[in-house]
Amino acid sequence: MKKQAMLIAAGILAAAIAATNASAAESLRLVNGKIEVDAALKEVAAKYEEETGVHVEIESMGGGVNIQDELKKQYQGTGMPDIFVCGSDADFGNWDGLLADMSDCAWAADTDAGYVGTDGLVGFPYTTEAIGLAYNADILEKAGIDPASITGPESMRAAFETLDAQKDDLGLTAVIGWCCEAQNLYWSTGSHSFANYLDAGLDRDDTTYSDLLADGGQIDHDRFLAYAEMVGLFNEFSDPALLTSGTYDQQILGFASGKYAFVTQGSWIGATMTSDDAEQYAEAGNFKCGMIPYAFQEGIDTILTNSPSWWAVFQNDNTDAAKAFLDWLATDAGQEILVMKGGFISPFKSCSFVAEDPFAATISEYTAAGKTSAWHWLKNKSGLDQNATGQIYLDYALGSIPDAETFTEVMTQVIADYYAS
Amino acid sequence: MNANSASRKMLSLIFLIGGAAMLVIALIQDFARTGATYRGALLILGIVAILLGLYLFPTLKYHRRIIYIIFLFPLLFTFAVTVIIPLCLGIYYSFTDWTGIQFTQFVGFDNYTAMFQDPQFIWSILMTFVFVVVNMILVNVIAFLLALLCTNGIKGGGFFRAAYFLPNLIGGIVLGYIWQFVFNNVLINLTQTSLLVQTKTAMLAIIVVYIWQYAGYIMLIYITGLTQIPGDVLEAAQIDGANASQTLFKVKIPMIASTFTICTFLTLTSAFKQFDVNLALTGGTGSVPSFMGKYLTSGTQMLALNIYNTAVSKNNYALGQAKAVLFFIILACVSLIQVRISNRKEVEL
Numbered sequence: 001m002k003k004q005a006m007l008i009a010a011g012i013l014a015a016a017i018a019a020t021n022a023s024a025a026e027s028l029r030l031v032n033g034k035i036e037v038d039a040a041l042k043e044v045a046a047k048y049e050e051e052t053g054v055h056v057e058i059e060s061m062g063g064g065v066n067i068q069d070e071l072k073k074q075y076q077g078t079g080m081p082d083i084f085v086c087g088s089d090a091d092f093g094n095w096d097g098l099l100a101d102m103s104d105c106a107w108a109a110d111t112d113a114g115y116v117g118t119d120g121l122v123g124f125p126y127t128t129e130a131i132g133l134a135y136n137a138d139i140l141e142k143a144g145i146d147p148a149s150i151t152g153p154e155s156m157r158a159a160f161e162t163l164d165a166q167k168d169d170l171g172l173t174a175v176i177g178w179c180c181e182a183q184n185l186y187w188s189t190g191s192h193s194f195a196n197y198l199d200a201g202l203d204r205d206d207t208t209y210s211d212l213l214a215d216g217g218q219i220d221h222d223r224f225l226a227y228a229e230m231v232g233l234f235n236e237f238s239d240p241a242l243l244t245s246g247t248y249d250q251q252i253l254g255f256a257s258g259k260y261a262f263v264t265q266g267s268w269i270g271a272t273m274t275s276d277d278a279e280q281y282a283e284a285g286n287f288k289c290g291m292i293p294y295a296f297q298e299g300i301d302t303i304l305t306n307s308p309s310w311w312a313v314f315q316n317d318n319t320d321a322a323k324a325f326l327d328w329l330a331t332d333a334g335q336e337i338l339v340m341k342g343g344f345i346s347p348f349k350s351c352s353f354v355a356e357d358p359f360a361a362t363i364s365e366y367t368a369a370g371k372t373s374a375w376h377w378l379k380n381k382s383g384l385d386q387n388a389t390g391q392i393y394l395d396y397a398l399g400s401i402p403d404a405e406t407f408t409e410v411m412t413q414v415i416a417d418y419y420a421s
Numbered sequence: 422m423n424a425n426s427a428s429r430k431m432l433s434l435i436f437l438i439g440g441a442a443m444l445v446i447a448l449i450q451d452f453a454r455t456g457a458t459y460r461g462a463l464l465i466l467g468i469v470a471i472l473l474g475l476y477l478f479p480t481l482k483y484h485r486r487i488i489y490i491i492f493l494f495p496l497l498f499t500f501a502v503t504v505i506i507p508l509c510l511g512i513y514y515s516f517t518d519w520t521g522i523q524f525t526q527f528v529g530f531d532n533y534t535a536m537f538q539d540p541q542f543i544w545s546i547l548m549t550f551v552f553v554v555v556n557m558i559l560v561n562v563i564a565f566l567l568a569l570l571c572t573n574g575i576k577g578g579g580f581f582r583a584a585y586f587l588p589n590l591i592g593g594i595v596l597g598y599i600w601q602f603v604f605n606n607v608l609i610n611l612t613q614t615s616l617l618v619q620t621k622t623a624m625l626a627i628i629v630v631y632i633w634q635y636a637g638y639i640m641l642i643y644i645t646g647l648t649q650i651p652g653d654v655l656e657a658a659q660i661d662g663a664n665a666s667q668t669l670f671k672v673k674i675p676m677i678a679s680t681f682t683i684c685t686f687l688t689l690t691s692a693f694k695q696f697d698v699n700l701a702l703t704g705g706t707g708s709v710p711s712f713m714g715k716y717l718t719s720g721t722q723m724l725a726l727n728i729y730n731t732a733v734s735k736n737n738y739a740l741g742q743a744k745a746v747l748f749f750i751i752l753a754c755v756s757l758i759q760v761r762i763s764n765r766k767e768v769e770l
Binding site for chain 2: 186
């Protein structure tokens with residue numbers, strides 16, 4: 001009896017000692033929010049491991065996962081990743097005081113696109129995306145429309161009407177692929193399209209309308225009304241099968257296969273057009289793509305470009321290793337894979353690679369001409385699109401909101417209520 | 422057995438003190454967030470050592486009681502970790518400004534007052550009650566009729582039984598997406614615009630899908646009840662000249678009153694907690710042009726989904742917690758009342 005008890009005691013002691021000696025190997029973990037570039041990231045991580053011996057584990061999340069919520073669970077439970085994605089002011093706000101300042105990193109001098117928060121430079125930009133009215137250049141050419149001639153509401157309506165009249169000859173289902181479905185595509189209307197009210201035509205550092213919004217959810221009536229008229233135009237000329245209950249895939253496929261002359265999605269659809277929809281895109285002649293500004297007022301001449309989200313480094317024992325990895329990513333060795341394989345548009349000045357993406361050329365042109373605005377919608381209150389604005393776009397498309405004036409009134413009321421709650 | 426020997430006493434004390442020390446160290450490591458990887462193992466070892474110490478504790482009087490505790494411990498521990506501690510933490514967080522990561526201050530009852538000033542939340546409560554009442558009636562009626570059909574001795578009864586039950590084996594999320602496809606791509610040919618885009622028709626759609634999912638399950642319980650009615654009772658009724666409806670209302674239904682209790686209870690609580698079909702089918706979308714003077718944009722959002730969206734999408738975890746506490750209270754009350762009423766009825770029989 002005594003011997004047995006002694007043996008058990010010794011066993012417990014040994015187990016306790018063994019447990020205390022367990023330690024982690026040299027390894028980093030990155031949570032990525034763009035599932036479509038998972039393969040490219042894994043490739044870049046493998047190359048980094050080959051060069052430095054540091055293993056980087058890529059964990060990609062997407063497809064409707066709320067990444068911030070997932071990260072909070074990891075924080076409470078299994079432990080935080082060393083590098084993770086943050087997409088907005090609210091996201092960064094979650095982690096106040098917990099993120100590493102990267103202003104001493106080499107990449108910081110090579111770009112203006114980093115995210116500066118209360119803790120310093122806390123966001124590493126990894127790509128650039130653009131929001132503009134994407135068009136099929138071949139179809140516009142056949143219809144005799146010069147995209148550069150669309151500079152305001154009248155010329156836009158005229159172009160839409162011209163296209164609508166020749167729909168059958170051009171093989172179009174509808175002039176524009178615009179989808180207001182509210183359950184899964186609320187972000188497209190409620191954030192990305194709404195972004196144009198906030199920023200289109202303004203200087204990159206002009207925050208007039210986002211400041212107004214942040215101050216109790218106010219809307220500038222005249223500017224919004226002009227924007228609402230454009231939304232009404234889209235509702236009128238969109239594909240009825242897509243407008244109120246379509247899907248993202250349906251929208252992109254329609255554009256890629258040449259059935260819509262315009263589509264209201266940003267530059268990220270290029271990756272889908274050349275991979276998942278490559279077959280239909282080829283059948284439609286691998287047409288050239290471009291973007292025009294959402295010119296809801298005469299003189300709006302910018303598209304909105306920004307780093308769509310950033311990678312933040314969590315403060316822990318691995319912080320220096322994580323910073324070293326990001327520094328390496330910003331050099332040619334890392335950029336080559338990210339740009340050529342992942343289709344990223346590099347935010348770094350020293351990078352000379354250009355992706356074979358249908359929209360890469362357009363973005364470069366607008367950037368070179370200085371005709372870009374920023375994405376101040378990233379400052380919107382959390383969940384504004386999902387819980388408030390997205391549904392109102394749908395109501396407008398359904399006709400239960402009859403006109404632009406009512407749309408503006410309802411939007412003003414709902415946003416004010418949302419900011420008040 | 423030398424239960425009172427000095428060495429055993431010594432050993433017991435060593436285990437007890439050592440175990441307690443390990444437990445305390447592990448808990449300190451945990452609360453101080455040192456990130457030490459051994460803290461979990463240390464906690465378990467500490468607990469095991471304490472249990473050993475208790476087992477070896479030199480007493481005859483309480484030995485049996487100690488053994489009971491040791492045997493109950495695994496269950497109590499699991500119950501505490503998965504139910505009691507989260508419940509207490511949840512109530513605690515509802516009085517703070519918790520963000521899901523940390524909190525900076527206690528806000529008292531602010532979260533509780535805020536939620537009753539939110540028309541969307543009141544609307545969600547109303548919708549949930551409507552949904553529960555409609556479903557409790559419809560699911561039970563339909564399930565009972567299906568059960569009667571399947572126990573009637575019709576040809577292929579086994580097949581129908583399996584077929585009606587099958588939807589219950591598919592998860593709610595998958596079901597939601599399947600039906601979303603049906604409403605948006607197939608039925609749209611009859612309805613012009615999808616049923617899911619208007620609040621009223623979308624609620625109807627959720628109810629239909631929920632019944633489709635749940636009636637088969639409740640049907641199985643009714644079938645079990647119906648087949649357990651003794652044959653001699655039915656035979657006696659037949660000899661007395663009772664017709665089919667008399668047999669049903671005077672014999673069968675009273676005989677399976679307890680089954681009705683179980684089924685209403687099950688449908689009530691599960692309809693209250695409805696989340697997955699709601700999330701996958703409509704995501705809570707749908708507008709209500711005027712409710713308490715506001716234009717609501719989440720017309721089909723029921724209580725559970727409202728709580729989830731408050732925390733996750735609106736990034737307001739503390740308010741979500743407060744709503745969850747209210748949800749718990751409502752559900753507990755409803756369940757208690759239901760069981761009370763049903764029990765009384767059974768006794769009367």
